[in-house]
Each structure stands twice: as C-alpha cells, then as structure tokens.
Amino acid sequence: MSITNITRYETENxxxxxxxxxxxGIIAKGIPKENQTKSPPASAGHSPKRLQRRFSSSRSGRIxxxxxxxxxxxxxxxxxxxxxTQNDSYSLSLLVAPPSIxxxxxxxxxxxxxxxxxxxxxxAPSDIRILISSSNAYVGTVDQExxxxxxxxxxxxxxxxxxxPGITNITASANNFxxxxxxxxxVRPSGxxxxxxxxxxxxxxxxxxxTSGQVLVELQDHYGSPSPVNAGFRIQLSSSNPxxxxxxxxxxxxxxxxxGIAHYYATYLxxxxxxxxxxxxxxxxxxxxxxxxxxxxxxxxxxxxNRLPVGVGQTGYVMVQMxxxxxxxxxxxxxxxxxLSSSNPxxxxxxxxxxxNRGSTFAVGKLTTGSVNGSTTVSASAAGFTxxxxxxxxxxxxxxxxxxxxxxxxxxxxxxxxxxxLAVVQLLDENGLPALARGNVTVSILSSNxxxxxxxxxxxxxxxxxxxxAHISPTFRSGLTTLTASAQSFEIxxxxxxxxxxxxxxxxxxxGNADLRIPAIQETYEGLVVQLxxxxxxxxxxxxxxxxxxxxxNPQIVSTPSSITIKQGSTTTQLxxxxxxxxxxxxxxxxxxxxxxxxxxxxxxxxxxxxLVVYPILSRLPASGKFSLPVIVQLQDxxxxxxxxSTNIIVAVSSSNSTVGFVxxxxxxxSRESVGTTYFQPTGEEGSATITAQASGYSSGRxxxxxxxxxxxxxxxxxxxxxxxxxxxxxxQTRNSNATTAANGGxxxxxxFFNLFGIAVxxxxxxxxxxxxxxxxxxxxxxxxxxxxxxxxxxxxxxxxNRSRS
Numbered sequence: 001m002s003i004t005n006i007t008r009y010e011t012e013n014x015x016x017x018x019x020x021x022x023x024x025g026i027i028a029k030g031i032p033k034e035n036q037t038k039s040p041p042a043s044a045g046h047s048p049k050r051l052q053r054r055f056s057s058s059r060s061g062r063i064x065x066x067x068x069x070x071x072x073x074x075x076x077x078x079x080x081x082x083x084x085t086q087n088d089s090y091s092l093s094l095l096v097a098p099p100s101i102x103x104x105x106x107x108x109x110x111x112x113x114x115x116x117x118x119x120x121x122x123x124a125p126s127d128i129r130i131l132i133s134s135s136n137a138y139v140g141t142v143d144q145e146x147x148x149x150x151x152x153x154x155x156x157x158x159x160x161x162x163x164x165p166g167i168t169n170i171t172a173s174a175n176n177f178x179x180x181x182x183x184x185x186x187v188r189p190s191g192x193x194x195x196x197x198x199x200x201x202x203x204x205x206x207x208x209x210x211t212s213g214q215v216l217v218e219l220q221d222h223y224g225s226p227s228p229v230n231a232g233f234r235i236q237l238s239s240s241n242p243x244x245x246x247x248x249x250x251x252x253x254x255x256x257x258x259x260g261i262a263h264y265y266a267t268y269l270x271x272x273x274x275x276x277x278x279x280x281x282x283x284x285x286x287x288x289x290x291x292x293x294x295x296x297x298x299x300x301x302x303x304x305x306n307r308l309p310v311g312v313g314q315t316g317y318v319m320v321q322m323x324x325x326x327x328x329x330x331x332x333x334x335x336x337x338x339x340l341s342s343s344n345p346x347x348x349x350x351x352x353x354x355x356x357n358r359g360s361t362f363a364v365g366k367l368t369t370g371s372v373n374g375s376t377t378v379s380a381s382a383a384g385f386t387x388x389x390x391x392x393x394x395x396x397x398x399x400x401x402x403x404x405x406x407x408x409x410x411x412x413x414x415x416x417x418x419x420x421x422l423a424v425v426q427l428l429d430e431n432g433l434p435a436l437a438r439g440n441v442t443v444s445i446l447s448s449n450x451x452x453x454x455x456x457x458x459x460x461x462x463x464x465x466x467x468x469x470a471h472i473s474p475t476f477r478s479g480l481t482t483l484t485a486s487a488q489s490f491e492i493x494x495x496x497x498x499x500x501x502x503x504x505x506x507x508x509x510x511x512g513n514a515d516l517r518i519p520a521i522q523e524t525y526e527g528l529v530v531q532l533x534x535x536x537x538x539x540x541x542x543x544x545x546x547x548x549x550x551x552x553x554n555p556q557i558v559s560t561p562s563s564i565t566i567k568q569g570s571t572t573t574q575l576x577x578x579x580x581x582x583x584x585x586x587x588x589x590x591x592x593x594x595x596x597x598x599x600x601x602x603x604x605x606x607x608x609x610x611x612l613v614v615y616p617i618l619s620r621l622p623a624s625g626k627f628s629l630p631v632i633v634q635l636q637d638x639x640x641x642x643x644x645x646s647t648n649i650i651v652a653v654s655s656s657n658s659t660v661g662f663v664x665x666x667x668x669x670x671s672r673e674s675v676g677t678t679y680f681q682p683t684g685e686e687g688s689a690t691i692t693a694q695a696s697g698y699s700s701g702r703x704x705x706x707x708x709x710x711x712x713x714x715x716x717x718x719x720x721x722x723x724x725x726x727x728x729x730x731x732x733q734t735r736n737s738n739a740t741t742a743a744n745g746g747x748x749x750x751x752x753f754f755n756l757f758g759i760a761v762x763x764x765x766x767x768x769x770x771x772x773x774x775x776x777x778x779x780x781x782x783x784x785x786x787x788x789x790x791x792x793x794x795x796x797x798x799x800x801x802n803r804s805r806s
Contacts, residue, residue, distance in 0.1 A: 090125065091116050094172045094180035097615040098634045102189035102642045102674050103139070103165040109630070109677075110184065111157040112617045113148055113172050120708055121620050124148045128174050132157050136168035139186055148174075153627050154618060161186050188222035189674055191608025191635075191643040193229060195220050196277050198287035200264070201529040202510045202572060206502075206539045207244075207270035207293030208331065209359055211571070215262040216527045217251050217277045217285070223641065225605055226258040226519050230646040230671060233279075237262055241273035243333075245289045251277070256646070258519060259527060266291045268359050269333035292502075292538040294324035296332065299388040301380045303367060304409040305426045305467055306390070309397040309434045314369040314466075316392070317422065318350055319409040320380045321362035328500055329361040329413050336382055340365055344376035347394050360419065362410050369394055401427035401435035403491035404443065406483055407467075415452075415478045415501035415541070417569075425459055425485045425493065426467040434466045441487050445470050449481035451543065452499055461487075474499045476569040477543030501541060502534035507548065507590050507598040509575065518558075520583040520604040525558075528575040528600075530590060532566060539571040546592055550575065554586035558602050566592075579604055583638075609635035609643030609674075612651065612693045612701035616680060623660075623686045623707035628679040631663065633693045633701060635674050642674045649695050653678050657689035660707055667693075682707050 093114040101108050111132065115124050128148040134141050140161040148155040159170075165187045173179035188194060199216040217235050221227040233253040239245050246265045253260035264275060270293035278284045304317040320338045324330045335358050340350040351365035367378065373394045381387040407424040425443045429435040441461040447454050452475060459468035472483075478501040486492040508531045518525050530548055534540040545568050550560040559578045566573045577588070583606050590598040615632040633651055635643045649669040655662050661682040669676035680691065686707055693701045 089117055090122075090177065092130070092172055092174060092177045092180040093121070094170065094182045095617070096170065096182050096184045097617045097632055098613070098642070098675065099183075099615075100185045100187055100642055101159070101161060102192075102644065103161050103163055103186035104189060104192075105161060105163050107158045107160045108675070109156045110159045111142060111170055111172075111182075112154050113146065113157070113180075114154045114618060115148065121153065121618065121622055123151050123153055123622055123624070126150050128177070130155065130172050130174045132170065132172050134159070134168045134170055134184075136166060138162065138164050139166040139168040140184075142170060153621050153624070153629075156617075156630075159184065187641055189644045190221045190223055190225060190637040190639070190641040191227050191646065192221055193219035193227040193233075193282060194222045196235065196279065196282050196285040198275060198277050198285050199516075199527065200275070200287050200289050200510065201527060202508070202531040202539070203288075204290045204292055204537075204539055205266050206541070206571060207266055207268055207291035207333075209266065209268055211266045211539075212263045213289065213572070214527070214529055215247060215251065215264050215275060215277075215287075216259055217253070217262070218259045219253065219282075220258075221608065223637075223639065224517075225608065225637070226517060227608060228256055228258045228519065228646055229253055231255050233260075235260065236278050238276050238278070239264070239273045239289075240276070241271065243267060244269050244271040244291055245273035245275070247275050247289075261526065264289050267333060268293075268331045270295060294326075294328060294330050296322035296330035296385070297325050298323045298327075298386045299338065299380050299382060300410070301378060301388040301390040302409055302411075303378055303390050303392040304407045304422065304424050305405075305434065306407070307393045307395055307434050308369055309436055309466055310373050310394050311369060311397065312371050316348075316367040316369075317409060317424070318354070318365040318367050318378055318380075318390075319362055319422070320354055320356065320365070320388075321410045322356060322385070329410065331359050331361055331414065332356045334358050336385075338363065338380050338382045341379050342367075342376045342392075343379070344370075344374060346370045346372045347374045347376040348378075348392050350378055361413055362421075364409065364422065367392065395433050398429040398431075398433055398435040399438060400429045401437060401441075401490065402430045403428045403432075404485045404487060404493035406445075406485050406493045406495035408472075408483075408495050408497055412498035412500060413474060415474050415476050415499035415543075417473060417475060419474060421472040421474070421497070423455060423459075423470045423472055423483055423485075423495070423497075424467050425461065425470065427461060427490070436464050436466055437461045439463055441468075441490070443468055443470075443485050443487045445486075446484045447481045447497075448484070449479060451475060451477050452479040452481040453497055455483055472497060475543065476501065476541045478503055502536075502538045504532040504540040504542065504546075504595065505535040506533055506595055507531070507592060508533050509590070509598065509600050511600070516602060518577075518579055518602065518604045519607045520557075520579060520581055521607055522581050523579060525577045525579055526574060528577060529572050530564065530566065530575050531572045533571075541569050541571050542566045544568045548573070548590055548592045551589050552586050553589070554584065556580060556582055557584040557586040557604055558588070560588055577602065606638045608637050609645065609698065610638050611636050611699040612695060613640075614691050614693050614701040614703035616691060616703050616705050619704065620706045620708055621682065623682055623684055623709065628681050629661075629705070631678050631680050631691055631703075631705075633667065633669065633676050633678065635669060635698075644674050645669050645671055647671050649676075649698075651676060651693050651695045653694075654692050655680070655689045656692070657687060659683060660685050660687040660689040661705065663691060680705055 093116045095112050096110055101110055113130055114121055127150050130146050132142050140159050142159045143157040146155045146157050167185045169181050170184050171179055171181045197218045197220055201214040205211045205213045219227045232255050235251045237247045239247045248262035251260045251262040270291050272288055272290045274286050275289055276284055276286050300321045300323055302319045308314050308316055322330045322332055336356045338354050342348055342350045347370050349368050354363040354365040356363040375393045377389050377391055379389040405426045405428050409422040413419050413421050427435045444458050445455050454473045456470040459470040461468040478499055480496055480498050483495050483497055509528055532540045546566040548564050552559050564573050583604050585603045588600045613634045613636050617630050637643045648671050651667050653663045653667055661680050663680050664678045667676045667678040688706045690702055690704050
C-alpha cells in the first residue's frame with residue numbers, strides 16, 4: 001500500500017489521523033528522499049494498520065532525534081555566544097605599584113589585577129581564577145595563582161625579589177579573558193650601604209716615625225652616594241706592609257654617619273702598603289698609602305778631629321753616617337749595627353761596634369790614640385751597605401796654638417731639631433798642626449742663619465787639651481748656615497753646615513680618585529686635610545707655623561674657617577667644613593704666603609631618602625563605599641631610585657576631597673623599609689581626590705584618584721554583617737555581598753549577549769527560554785507515542801467514544 005493509500009485509508013477509517021498528520025506535516029517534509037520511497041505492496045502479513053504503525057514509529061524516532069540535535073546546537077551556540085561576548089566586553093588590567101622596587105630579597109604586594117569593561121573599571125562579574133607568571137626568575141618570582149572574587153574591584157599578588165636587580169615581565173591570564181602583561185623592575189635601593197670606599201688624606205706622608213695620615217672609610221650605596229648607617233658599624237683595617245705603614249686595627253662609624261676616621265702611620269722605611277678595610281657585611285675596599293724618602297745604601301766615615309798630638313790615651317770621635325745613592329743623608333729605617341776597625345791599632349784603636357738608631361742618620365763612636373806616631377785607616381761596614389773608610393794621623397806635640405779650626409760631624413744632615421750634630425773646635429799651631437792649650441780657652445760660636453740651625457754659644461778647650469765640642473741644633477728649614485768660632489788671641493774659624501729637607505712649594509688637598517660627595521646634612525665634615533708639598537710632589541714640612549687662608553665661593557652650601565695653621569715641622573693640618581642642608585657645589589680657595597693658591601671643588605647631595613612618592617594601586621575605581629583601596633607611599637632619592645629609611649618615618653597623609661574618599665591621617669615607613677601603606681576609602685560619590693603624603697625633611701608626594709559609576713553585577717545579594725571596617729581590610733581579602741554569594745555557591749551575574757526588542761538577553765534568560773521551547777516539542781512527541789501504544793492495545797481508552805465519556 002502506498003503512502004497515498006495509507007493516508008486515504010486513515011481518512012476513511014479514523015478522523016483523528018488528519019489531526020496527527022497536520023501536527024507532524026512539517027516534520028514529515030524534512031524526511032530525506034531516500035526515506036520517502038514507496039512501501040512495498042501489502043502482503044498477507046502486512047495489513048494497512050500495521051504499516052501505519054511502523055511508519056509512525058519510524059517518523060517519531062526521527063522527530064526525537066531532530067529535537068535533541070536542535071537542543072544541543074542551541075546550547076552550544078548559547079555557550080559560544082556567552083564566551084565571545086564576555087571576552088569582547090570584559091578584560092583584565094594588570095599594573096605594578098610601585099613600578100620599581102628594591103632588589104633586597106623581600107616580598108612586596110606590588111602586583112594588582114582589575115577587571116575592566118569598555119576601558120572602565122568594574123567589579124568582578126564572577127569568581128575569576130587568574131594565573132600569574134614572571135618571565136625572569138633571576139629577578140624575582142610571583143604568586144602563581146590568585147582569585148579575583150566576584151564583586152571585588154581588584155586582587156593582589158605578591159612579588160618576591162632576589163638580590164639581583166633587573167627587569168621581568170609579569171603576565172596574568174584567565175579563561176575567557178585576554179592575557180595582560182606589565183613590566184616590573186628591581187633596583188638596588190639607594191641609601192643602603194652596599195660598598196665601602198677608603199680615602200687616604202693625605203695619600204703620601206714622609207717616611208718618618210711619628211707622621212700619620214687619615215684613613216677615612218665611607219659607606220656608599222650602589223650608586224656611589226654616601227649612605228649613613230642607622231646603628232654603629234665597625235670595620236677592620238690591615239696593612240699589607242707593616243714595615244712601611246701600620247694602621248689602626250679597627251674603625252667605628254657612629255650611627256647616623258656615613259664615614260669614620262682612623263689613622264695610618266709611617267715608619268722610617270720609604271715605600272708603599274695596601275690598606276684594606278673589611279667587614280662581614282660588605283665587600284672589602286683597598287687604598288695604597290705611600291711614604292716618601294730615599295733608601296740608604298752607603299756609609300760615610302769621618303774621624304773628628306782627623307789629627308791629634310802624640311800622647312797615649314787621647315780620645316777622638318768616629319762618625320758613621322748613612323747616605324743614599326746620590327750622597328744625601330738618610331734616616332735609618334731600623335737600628336743598624338756598624339762594625340769599626342783600625343788598620344794600625346798601635347796608632348789608634350776604635351770602638352768595635354756602633355749603632356745607628358732608627359730614625360737617625362748617624363752614630364758617633366770613640367777613637368783612642370796609641371803609643372806611636374803615624375797614620376791609620378778607620379773602616380766602617382754594615383750588612384747591606386757599601387763600606388767606607390777615613391784616615392787618622394798622630395803628629396808631634398805642639399804648645400804654640402795660634403788659630404782655631406771647626407770640624408763638623410756630620411757636615412750635613414736632615415733638617416730635624418731632634419738630631420744633634422757635633423762641632424769640634426780645635427787649636428792649631430802656625431803650621432796647621434794640632435796644638436795643646438796652655439790654659440783654659442773659651443771659644444764663642446755663632447750661627448749666621450738661625451732659621452737653619454743654632455749652636456751652643458761657647459765651648460771650652462781645657463788645659464793640655466787640643467779641642468772642645470759644641471752641639472748643633474738644626475731647624476725644620478732646609479738651607480745653609482755659617483758657623484763662626486772665635487777666641488781671644490786666636491784667629492777665627494768658619495765652617496758651613498747644611499740641612500736638607502723638601503722645600504714647600506704648594507698646597508694640596510687629597511680627596512681620592514673620584515669626586516667627593518658629602519651629604520647635605522647640617523654638620524661639620526672633617527675628612528679634608530691640607531698638606532704642604534715640594535715641587536716634586538713629596539710632602540714638605542713647614543719650617544715655621546704657616547697660616548693658610550680659606551674661603552668658600554658659596555657659604556650657603558659649605559663654609560670654612562677663615563684661616564688654618566700648619567704647625568712648624570708638620571706637613572698637614574685639618575680643614576673642617578661646615579655643611580648646610582642645601583645641596584649644591586662650592587669652591588674652596590686656599591692661599592699661603594709665598595705659595596700659589598689652591599682650589600678645591602666640593603659637592604653636597606641630598607641625603608637618602610629625600611622625597612616621598614604616592615602610588616595608589618588603582619587610579620580609577622568604582623565609586624563604592626564597600627572597598628578600601630591600598631595607597632603605597634615610597635621613599636626615593638633625588639634620582640628617583642627607591643631608598644631605604646634609616647629610622648621609622650611618620651608620614652601624614654590627606655585627601656583633598658573627603659566627599660569622594662578619605663584616608664588614614666598617619667602611616668609609618670619602618671626602618672630598613674622603602675614603602676608604607678595606607679588606605680583610601682571611597683564614599684560612593686563620583687569625583688576626584690588628590691592624596692598627599694608629607695614628612696619632615698622630605699619633599700611631598702601627590703597622586704590623584706578618580707571614582708567612577710559602579711558597574712554592579714546583576715542581582716546582588718544583600719551584604720552580610722561585618723564587624724571589621726572596610727578601610728582595614730587587608731590586600732586581596734576585601735569582600736562584598738556578591739563575593740560572599742559566589743563563595744557560597746551562588747551564581748555569578750552574567751553580561752547581556754544582545755538586546756532583542758529592547759529586552760537584554762543574558763545567559764540566565766536563555767537558560768529559561770531553552771526549556772520553554774524544548775518542553776512543548778517533547779510533549780507533542782510524548783502524546784504521539786502514547787497514542788500509538790493505545791492503538792496497539794485496542795485504542796479503547798483514547799477512542800472518540802471513550803474520550804467523550806471521559
């Protein structure tokens with residue numbers, strides 16, 4: 001039977017078949033052509049009703065399948081539309097506050113994530129799981145995952161720095177949101193001592209025991225700026241060559257200062273030594289100290305006098321002196337033993353050993369005459385020196401003195417009052433041979449240049465003696481003086497005595513190899529030393545008290561005393577400088593009589609830290625009174641580098657517009673920290689407010705915050721009661737009613753996909769519409785299925801007659 005016949009048959013035998021056909025006609029049209037082929041002719045086993053039920057059963061299965069496919073496609077489209085719409089409407093905003101933090105190994109709440117819609121900050125529409133990463137673990141690491149709770153304006157992640165400064169990219173990503181990336185940099189904080197520097201003032205001193213120079217150890221930060229300590233700091237000092245330079249074993253830097261002063265000391269050995277400053281907390285620092293002088297290599301011997309009249313047991317002197325390769329007298333760097341010998345002991349014997357004491361240039365031994373006339377050679381030797389010799393004669397006795405002669409021992413010496421050369425005045429006869437006094441002879445002696453050396457005013461030559469002795473007293477001035485000896489009835493005698501020392505030619509102030517920068521703190525800086533130097537650059541002693549005039553070109557930056565004095569015999573004097581709180585530069589000019597002027601440039605810098613900078617973690621936020629916004633105040637130096645507080649700093653914080661929001665009035669930046677945090681509490685009103693941070697001694701910081709109309713998630717749940725004010729909510733823990741609902745399993749509000757006839761179509765609405773559409777379709781299918789089963793069982797229940805009865 002064909003479909004046409006079946007339909008005709010149904011029309012003739014059952015009036016309800018038309019109704020069923022009309023209900024399913026549209027679906028029947030969707031049956032594929034291959035399924036619309038004619039049915040095979042009816043056979044004996046295939047009645048029209050049986051064929052009708054089989055076809056109806058097949059058709060209802062296809063209807064169920066199509067309905068289910070329709071439902072599945074509709075749900076997929078809905079989900080896809082939601083995801084695309086959410087991705088297009090909402091975005092993540094990632095920021096770092098402050099943008100540069102210290103590379104100090106600490107953790108900072110520095111990374112903040114916010115949801116924005118159309119470029120405006122909004123509250124999170126649902127709980128958002130955010131993954132965060134740092135591109136450079138060498139610089140620092142970040143919390144790998146945070147949750148931005150539904151209804152919160154932001155979430156915070158902690159960044160843990162290393163000790164390695166650098167730059168890293170922070171990336172935040174979440175499902176259905178484009179990832180956001182921001183750059184974070186870590187730097188070495190200024191104001192934190194990270195290294196030491198040694199300044200030697202002066203760098204060169206004479207190779208003489210008792211002279212010294214300053215060892216000034218400065219603490220500097222990574223940028224080379226002076227960094228005061230907040231507690232006493234001790235540094236160990238050592239010398240690489242104690243035979244040349246010794247140094248104080250320890251140096252103390254008092255709290256609040258950036259430097260300490262110790263001293264290094266010269267020996268009599270010229271040379272150099274490396275001075276090392278070490279600490280368990282900082283890397284070592286070194287500087288080279290030098291001592292100026294010549295090295296003794298030769299010996300000189302003089303017999304004084306060099307002739308004596310015959311006579312057993314008369315005494316004379318043997319003078320041994322050290323000299324350098326150019327013949328200049330040199331001080332002994334250590335006690336030096338000199339061996340003496342006579343080539344003819346019958347003529348004269350010598351003391352076997354004499355010692356040239358450390359710091360002296362010569363030593364004097366005794367010579368004793370023998371029993372015969374003649375000559376002998378006196379020799380001197382010492383380890384490490386070239387030997388020397390001198391002749392000595394014994395002559396016939398003479399008692400007819402006529403003139404005087406002066407023998408100097410030594411003939412020249414260093415310009416030092418601590419030495420005591422000898423002037424031996426001898427009687428001579430008319431032939432120039434030694435003569436004996438016939439009575440006491442008083443000899444007067446004068447020095448022509450008392451600035452170079454003085455001498456004992458007189459000496460006495462006793463009865464039967466040949467000579468008398470006077471001591472010479474040199475000064476610190478290098479030069480010549482003529483000694484004149486005179487006595488009644490005798491011809492006068494003269495001799496020239498010479499002293500040697502570097503001659504002052506200029507002034508100098510040593511500040512090291514780098515520019516000197518002093519903190520602009522009102523105090524006296526004592527790290528400058530004025531030194532006299534000769535033309536060759538060697539230290540030179542002041543021959544007398546030398547007045548040095550000082551003047552500053554800018555007393556508002558630094559000021560000096562009007563004059564300082566270099567004492568006689570010294571090479572240096574202190575130059576105290578009074579520093580003001582105003583940073584800048586000034587030139588100090590030094591002048592002294594007979595010397596060219598000397599100029600020194602000084603720079604004072606702002607102490608660390610010097611300014612406050614305000615960083616609100618969000619510059620724009622919803623105008624809701626439910627949230628408190630962290631506001632970070634950072635300490636910085638004048639170069640805008642993060643700085644560390646040496647002591648606790650009390651900061652006053654204020655809001656310019658309390659109708660928009662207010663802040664806590666006071667906050668503290670703790671010692672050894674670079675940031676402090678306060679909180680901005682919006683009132684719910686739209687507008688702008690300027691946050692100002694102020695502290696004594698620091699420039700103020702300001703930042704603006706703007707509150708906007710709050711985009712509230714749909715159907716907010718009433719907020720739960722809270723005993724803690726929102727302004728005290730810690731970072732990443734601020735909650736509202738919507739966040740509480742989400743945390744308890746409540747549905748997050750969804751954005752609208754599109755508007756249909758003025759109605760906002762959301763996911764929630766679609767979830768209501770989908771069942772409404774699907775339910776009637778499934779109901780029709782169920783009715784058809786039940787009717788088929790009823791007909792199979794006889795159709796009595798749903799026959800027209802039964803239906804009318806029911």
